Amino acid sequence: MFEETIGKRSKRCINVVERGAVKKFAEAIGDPHPIYVDRDYGRASRYKNNIAPPTFPRIFDYGTIEGLRLPEAGLIHGSQDFEYNRPLIVGEEIVCFSKVENYYEKSGTSGTLGFLVIKNFGEDSGDNVIFTSTTVIIITEAVRKGLKT
Amino acid sequence: MKIAEYQIGHTLPSVQLPPVSRMDLIKYSGASGDFNPIHTIDAEAEKAGLPGIIAHGMWTMGNLSKLFTSYHEEGFIKTFTIRFSGMVFLEDVITLKAELKEKVNESSLFSVTAENGQGQAVIKGNVSFHLYQD
Structure with missing residues (x-):
């Protein structure tokens, strides 16, 4: 049921690296460093502004992928990566979308596990990629069965 | 000390987090x-077959990145790759570690982990830290 979503992507969504959201996020990961939260410190830095923590893109809206239906519960976050060309700058607009990269199944002792690979993209207004992030979601047999009913 | 001055096998100063609290996860x-309520509400975690609420994997990964924050004038995290290998429960004491493994051109490659009080890695992965050349 996930196989047919491979290659599908969402429509682009514009997100803003909001100052308040960056501050809250930095505090929530126990990293309220002045490069994230203090305006004057940011201005004096090489970025001439504050930046956002590397895992901040977690909060962006990437739009919905048509036909991809995920259960509300029971998903396992298997792995996660981020790749950056530069840090995110506070205040900038990021154009985001996501894509189903792959889906495959592996048999194990606890049944057949499904691996759904979703890739998220963040670009500037000139279509230059600022970051990508890839999430591998593990979907157990029990959870997949629940989806079919 | 600068990242550029670290040698292979050196570790960044590790960080021990205070015991994980429900408020951290809220x-x-x-x-x-x-x-997702398995991170904040006991009954929901139990319904999912867990002994108690567990931290968001991304909370732990987010915490781990702070080992590199103070080097922002020297470079930035270019790639950050993590595999989630264990669950983090309330009161767990997590230690964040990074060890320099390799230097390739403009990047310093670190292995990174977050370990619980039993010394087990709950997340594990790599950071490639890009050094500005100017």
Whole structure:
């Protein structure tokens, strides 16, 4: 049921690296460093502004992928990566979308596990990629069965 | 010390987090928008077959990045790759570690882990830290 979503992507969504959201996020990961939260410190830095923590893109809206239906519960976050060309700058607009990269199944002792690979993209207004992030979601047999009913 | 001055096998100063509290996870839920109740509500965690609420994997990964924050004038995290290998429960004491493994051109490659009080890695992965050349 996930196989047919491979290659599908969402429509682009514009997100803003909001100052308040960056501050809250930095505090929530126990990293309220002045490069994230203090305006004057940011201005004096090489970025001439504050930046956002590397895992901040977690909060962006990437739009919905048509036909991809995920259960509300029971998903396992298997792995996660981020790749950056530069840090995110506070205040900038990021154009985001996501894509189903792959889906495959592996048999194990606890049944057949499904691996759904979703890739998220963040670009500037000139279509230059600022970051990508890839999430591998593990979907157990029990959870997949629940989806079919 | 600068990242550029670290040698292979050197470790960045490690960080031990205070015991994980429910408020840590409530705050992360709010800040990240991930309101999956297995991270905050006992009954929901039990319904999912867990002994208690568990931290968001992304909370732990987010914490881990702070080992590199103070080097922002020297470079930035170019790639950050993590595999989630264990669950983090309330009161767990997590230690964040990074060890320099390799230097390739303009990048310093670190292995990174977050370990629980039993010394088990709950997340494990790599950071490639890009050094500005100017």
